[in-house]
Amino acid sequence: MTMAIVIGLLSLPIELICQILFLLDPRDLSRCAITCKTVRAAALNSVDIQYKLELYAQGFAETSYPKLDAVTPVSNHLPGMQYVKCGIWWIWENDNIFIRDWNTNCKLSHSWSKHDLFRYWFPRSLVIDPLQDLAVVVPIPGLCTVTETDQDYHVFSVEFRLASSLLPHPDSVDASLKCNHTFDESSQYRVALIDEPAICGDRIVILYYTVKLSLPDIVGSNAFIQVIDWRKGHAKSYPLCEDFAGSHLVDEQKVVVIDTQGVITLYTLQEHGPPQRRIMYRLLQSLRAPFYQFHATPSFHSATARPDLIPGYVPSPESQIIVLEARTNAWPIILVIDMVIFSGKALYSEIPVEIPWSDWGPQYTCCFPHHSSHKISVFGSKMAYALPQDGIPELGQRLQGLSTNSRFYVHILDFNKRAIARAENMYDTDSPHLPVRKPDYFDGAIISNHPYTATVCRTPFSSSRFDRLFLEHDRLTLTWLRNNTIRIRVVSPLQMDLVH
Secondary structure, eight states: OHHHHHHHHHTSOHHHHHHHHHTSOHHHHHHHHTSOHHHHHHHHTOHHHHHHHHHHHTTOOOOOOOOEEEEEEOOSSOOOOEEEETTEEEEEOSSEEEEEEOSTTOTTOEEEEHHHHOSSSOEEEEEEEGGGTEEEEEEOOOEEEEOOTTSEEEEEEEEEEETTTOSBOTTOSOSEEEEEEEOSSOEEEEEEESSOOEEETTEEEEEEEEEETTSTTOOGGGEEEEEEETTTTEEEEEEOOSOEEEEEEOSSSEEEEEETTSEEEEEEOOSSSSOEEEEEEEOOGGGOOSOEEEEEOOOOOOSOSSTTSOSOOOOOGGGOEEEEEEOOSSSOEEEEEEGGGGSGGGGOOSSOEEEOGGGTHHHHEEEEEOOTTSOEEEETTEEEEEESSSSOOOTTOOOOOOOTTSEEEEEEEEOOHHHHHHHHHHSOTTOTTOOEEOOOEETTEEOOOOOEEEEEESOOEEOTTEEEEEEETTEEEEEEEETTEEEEEEEOOOOEEEOO
């Protein structure tokens, strides 16, 4: 009888096995995953399962949550950037730090005044990793006067604190780490961060640039990367060759950088020495922009804190996407990229390899028109897209901004190949209700032939003062800015309809 049950389970499609495994307790899930290669592979290639194990491994025992509609006060100034990871929402706002825990235990919910925490300097960035109870704080860099070109100069500091109390983190050898830089010429420089610090496990990456005060317009060729091990208290600066336009930390070993010429470069971060350029993917000329923003699943910790979990539970790139938002006024677009191109297979080349668009774009990407008011969020192979009506925009169509007196719907686009194959088997391919969609042509050039499934959340939302959208496997978090407050709604996206 037991053998018949096992055979019946293994005969199911992989995505159904994943759904069954997801219903299990983390301990039972881990025990089940070691029974055979098929079940283990299903667990390792499901971002939802990996995220559930990650939460459990770091002490988030309950991942369920109530539907929530909350209000958080902010100052009269414009609010800062908002973030969500593992059900933890936070914002570094002009006068305060707000952290809200949407999980049932609510152990991380706090509010602090910056005047109580930072008496002698002002922070430039504050990023939180709830999985490690870690808050990374970077003060505003000051001016740097360089008199010697053969020595290191302190350009900015990075503080590592407990997210639950903002006290110095006890796991860091140096909770207030100085980051140094060596300059080529004697002069006075201004140092500025390009983006927020990126955290993945023990690794933190900070991108910054230096500007001579005598030549304030020359910035692009002076971009650098600080690679930090926050536990060991080690930091080292390296130059970036690209005319920098955007970056994303893939995991503890890989970082992706894009330049203004439309070249996406994959680097591997070394234990000692500068990052190694491995592979370069070139975009079409029409997709080039002066600035890009990456959207992807929040990084996993990749270190098991509980011995009863399966080892190496970080999901493979084959089960994830990364979305590249091109910031251009001429033709705003988003490009969905299959992260399989950043997998380990691409890392073996010792000599940098450049790949033209025709050899990777049509197979591994999908392109959509975009407008900055149509917020997007990524989790695993899914992208949540806030659109004003029940329909996915066609390629070549120019989107208008969300009207303040209208409502929008959250569309969920899934680029998982197994989900697409299953949808094609379940539905008549000639039916107008088939959820599988395929991109079209633009300007006579094939942008992509990568298919995807499209569904829409039944709940309409108000466009008035809509600000941000966050997708995690079992929840949508949406925020609105109204009357010096941030309204936050946490809802389940499970009730979905097919996009016609």
